[in-house]
Amino acid sequence: MKAKRRVVTSADRTTARSKRTPTVRRQKSAIVSGSPAATRAAPVTPPGSRRAGDGPGPGLGADASAVDLTVDLAPAHGGLRLANPILVASGTFGYGIEYGDVVDVARLGAICCKGTTLKPRIGNVPPRVTETPGGMLNSIGLQNPGVDAVVEKYAPLWQAWRTPVLVNVAGESIADYVEVVRRLDGVPGIAGIELNISCPNVGKGGIQFAIDADAAGAVTAAVRRATDLPLLVKLSPNVADVRPIARAIADAGADALTAVNTLSGIAVAVDRRRPLLGNVFGGVSGPAIKPIALRVVYEVCQVVDIPVVGIGGITSLDDVLDYLAVGAVAVQVGTAVFADPTLPARLVDELALAAAHAGHSSYRSFIGTALPRKPAAGSAKGVEYRP
């Protein structure tokens, strides 16, 4: 799948390597339950790659457990300290309980719950999901029980967890967003807000907040006034230039940005007589969107000073390292969880190992290494390189 390899670690040997080693094996072995990765064939080490513990190197004696993985996503405002920078993305992990024993939520950096609105929503007509080349398309339509039910039903559970839960908030007007956030403010078990602004703004003729810098800034500012909770705002990739929007949100007082939400797309039904999704339009996610999401993070990180969380198509440690390299301080895993629910926890271990073997005491040494040394002059460059 991937040809490049930047950091070779023992985690690579046992798991990331097996990205290229088929899950299917021709040899017989004991049937074990648990992480599928653990059952894969012993991979072959490619020539030139350094195995952990092989010969001297910067990683010699490195101890992954000593690597600092902590990150603060709201350094300017109260603080949102996570044990590690691997989060699970909104809409792909429900309310944190659905995977039961299959996933140990305590190992995750944070959980973003399903988009939450003021009133309950029944969502869109099915079919709501389908696979697309290298990804998937979804149009859930923000089905959720409403903020009051979320507070009543899930917050008490979350309170007992050491993993912070960020409530993903959606609305159709600034007043909607503010009211939802007010009801979440001060509720034990709610660690922060992730504003999903990829929603039509009814007050502005249905134009999404996320594609209009003024609207994005206004909703952020209004929410900021309504709560002291850490406030993350999630960017949409469906815009010509994301930078003014990111700046407006940062200026309005957001603690961090998350990027990106899904890309707008459609699929056609098998009989080719209509679009496949009940709602016609859906959002594309998964590996197919990674280059686009990475570009957005790269651009945003050069124009804002607040932390940026990278999202889009992460399926391996290499993907995580790519996002860190373009300036993200943390990442969210979404679609890949459906295929491999144990992936996020494994990425935490792999990241620690990668840092240890690179001789870093903190994973933060990986951040921003691929950004231009000097901030790009605020020229029209961003426009030029777009085909």
Add this chain to the structure above:
Amino acid sequence: MRLVAAELVDSREILPGQWLQSFHAPALASGSRAGQFVHVRAGDWSGLILRRPFSFNTVDAATGIITIHFRTVGRGTDWFTRLRAGDTIDMLGPLGRPFEVDSRSRHLLLVAGGLGIAGVRMLADEAVRDGRQVVLLFGAANARDVYPSSLLPDEVEYVVATDDGSLGHHGFVTELVPAYEAWADQAFACGPGPMLRALATLAAGRRGRLGVARLGRKRGAGKVDPPGSPHARRKAFLQVSMEQNMGCAVGACLGCVVMSTGGTPQRVCREGPVFASEEIAWEAGW
């Protein structure tokens, strides 16, 4: 629910484009019930992103073998046919809620349309094991697609309908149902949407036609069971196994819903795939 590495033991094309695969997966072979399913992952290099859901076709706790029966309809199902004995794939399961058989039901009517056989096949085993009588009504387009009787327990009475009349009754399988509706204590169906909808309509009119007392009258008469509860399904004459495109299959993504008569979307992977027929809003009310 567990993540299990299942090793392919046998893979056979039992009908044109229809495959029966056996996997060694002891953790799934015990404790799984008819109506439940597994969410199966294709290999990384397959290029496939989502898992694929398949019903338990049979399970054998003694040998640790489970089987799935599927038709190749696209890239995922096609990929699975290339597996060879000894290959290991990831299965997440058992998932969803099973069929609920009332302890007093002696006569079970199973109705399968095409690949729907895979959804009710295991229930035939469970019913025979429990000493119940089973009639299986099976419908297919033509004789070529008829499920081989040799793959069914001997105790099952097997009645076939084909759309073109090339084998058995000439017409839809639903046309066979009225002849059994008095005999049957409960009915269980899996198959294409229109078939299930027709069966639901038949089931709704059945009590009126037969004038029978409601099953479950004696126990808890007048008590209303919460929709989706095992009790509600156990008391229903007809239980249906529904299909919907899935993301997670554990209830997290809300990708797989069908509309209920109560007006709330139900997740096929969590509240289903088995529903009482009257729980489903057949004329989708979105």
